[in-house]
Amino acid sequence: MSVKVLTANRLTDGEAVWLGANGEWLDHIDGALVARHAEAVAALEEAGKAAIKSNLVIDVNVIDVEERGTNLYPLRLRERIRQLGPTIRLDLGKQAEKTSANAA
Amino acid sequence: MYRYDEFDHAFVSARVEQFKDQVERRLAGELTEEQFRPLRLMNGVYLQLHAYMLRVAIPYGTLSGRQMHKLAHIARRYDRGYGHFTTRQNIQYNWPALSDMPAVLDELASVEMHALQTSGNCIRNVTADHFAGAAADEVADPRPYAEILRQWSSMHPEFSYLPRKFKIAVTGADRDRAAIQVHDIGLHLKKNEAGELGFAVYIGGGQGRTPMVAKKIRDFLPIEDLLTYTTAIVRVYNLHGRRDNKYKARIKILVHETGTEEITRQVEAEWQAIKDTDLKMPQQDVDAIDNYFRMPDLPQRPEGWSQLAISRKADPSFARWVDQNVTPHKNPDYGVVTISLKPIGGIPGDATDAQMDLVADIAEKFSNDEIRVSHEQNLVLPHVAIADLRIVYDLLLTDGLATANAGLITDIIACPGLDYCALANARSIPVAQRISERFGQPERQADIGELKIKISGCINACGHHHVGHIGILGVEKKGEELYQISLGGSGDEICTIGDITGRGFSSEEIVDAVETIVDRYLLVRTDKEETFLATYRRLGAAPFKDALYNETANAA
């Protein structure tokens, strides 16, 4: 079943971020606040508006994701690319940070 | 090359200072995103999927070694070590931070460059033939006129809020390498019977959702009338272009809906009212700008030809590169070298900082300090002595820049697509890479001959798919990438929009589909001399549709 999370780009560097369960904007989708019903989605939208007002992020969107085990899997390819980085440059974007973190 | 004078320097510095102030106010929260967005776009700053993107203008695609070194430096210091050369002869950086933008613009200004008017509903960077000033077949160098138009269109008070963006292209040869007939205004510089220079004027071409070939509205416009006539065109467009629907807002729709005859009448009427105003250009001003673009004094190097014959014989790879990537120069001792940014399986148009530095070094030594960016996403060394071809080739070879495929099937144009672009619906680059790998074998490419594949990841058509001999458009259907094919498009002097073949192909099927088309072409061409485009024009779509759809059906 698809659920929703809130995503945006950080104002200062444009980096893709997701709203975390802790209320912080996270660099990775893991730990994102998951909305499972209409009121929770409305709360996400409110949080998005507040974040725009406080100048932390821009281009805020609620997106559809699927819970696959402990992972969150965005339904649209666009969002999966935002989550990882360019599919043609695996050395760039978040996928690269994760690889180097794993390697370390 | 044009050099900034004090006026230009003051103008660009003032714009950089202004944008610095705006960025600071944005970061401090004094400007909202809604207020800031049009301001950052005016300075070429977009927001893409992963980060901000900065689009830097390279006026009519001309660069010096020093400028290219600066682009390399910016890639290294503020980005991730590379840049992407675009179909608008610009360069895009994919990862700069907003807070670094003022510093980047300062760096650019120090080498007489900027990012102004690379976005927004204004007159965009003026493009020109990338072989301008060098090609043997040229009537006159179009760049002086592109430079005059660049100046005149900079922060134009009347034309900064047009219905939509506005693109002007200029060519000075009968062979159109600037695709002028798919621009809002296309100018073809030519001589009349009296031997005077002037322009044939085309308007209303464009790609995007509704592709159109431009209409010629004047066969010969004297040079002195360039700015008054352009003003008349843009004014008619500004007043009457549609503003109710952004997909119908380009001048091509106005021309189409008004009719060529009536729009020509309106432009001519407006022109009559302003043709003798301050914008009529005195010859001395044209000459002064023209002077910047004089053919350099190239020393005689006749020894090159015999050396070339020896080198060719000794090294077939070098011979292939010379045949494919070197074009005749006005001076018979010289050649125009195309540096392919399409290595087999690579990303079209991308160059690393090291590659940019290498090209800059080579240009400084062997090409009179000049580089061009082509709308086909390659680089060009316009003035290389035949005697230096071997050493230039060897240097290019050291960093993967000597791919001998200019104009061949692997010289693919592709927009950034869904790997980077916030507007895209499907990926373009991986499709280009897979096609390139499929056809990468040199003998196979040579056998296929001239074939231009162009790929866009959305209907905006930045990858020029409408004028690809084989055009590919990526769309999103039920959450999956789907690719439509069109055939027979061409952006040259016989300009045509490609015909869509029929149902689209999945990401898995698309490369096979292209191969099916190519195989059918090889089967039905009269001989090796008949190019893909010529064959398509002779036979139409039928044999290719038959190959694509009937055989697939039979196989299933």
Next chain:
Amino acid sequence: MSDISESVAGELWGREGFREDPYIAAETLEETGDAPAVILPLAAWLGLDESVRNATNRKIGVSVAPGESIDPLLPLLDTIPLIALQFPAFNDGRSYSKADILKNQNHFKGELRAVGDVLIDQVAYMLRTGFDTMKVTHAVTLTRLAEHNLHDAPGYYQPGRGSHTVPGAYSWRRVPGGA
């Protein structure tokens, strides 16, 4: 954000600074009583009897929307005290072309006014295409205009009002100042 509140009616500004606005805007002449200076929409203005339009005891200006043609006004320019060109949104640029046609091509001597979404980033363009005044409601714009901070360029690549040529420079270039 700025603490200056938006001015609802708007302030009138010209090159010399803020000034009193004698005009009131109305849909019809009837609803203006005996106001001495009135701005009417184009259709209402064109519908007036010529004697009313040219009455010497009051000024009747005309307001033109971006989609409306100024052609009917061109033969009458000598008799019009004010033309207000509308900017319903800052990015609707049609009124710039009309300003140039009215002032530079047809030498309109009356007041040319910009009304609507007038923002600081466009003020310099408006002055250069021929506007004399602008009606401003936007708070930041009011502040910047009060500071006389127009965001203008040090030089222009086109002829336009409020600029002059420099000897020896390219014919299309101008610098600010003079006429």
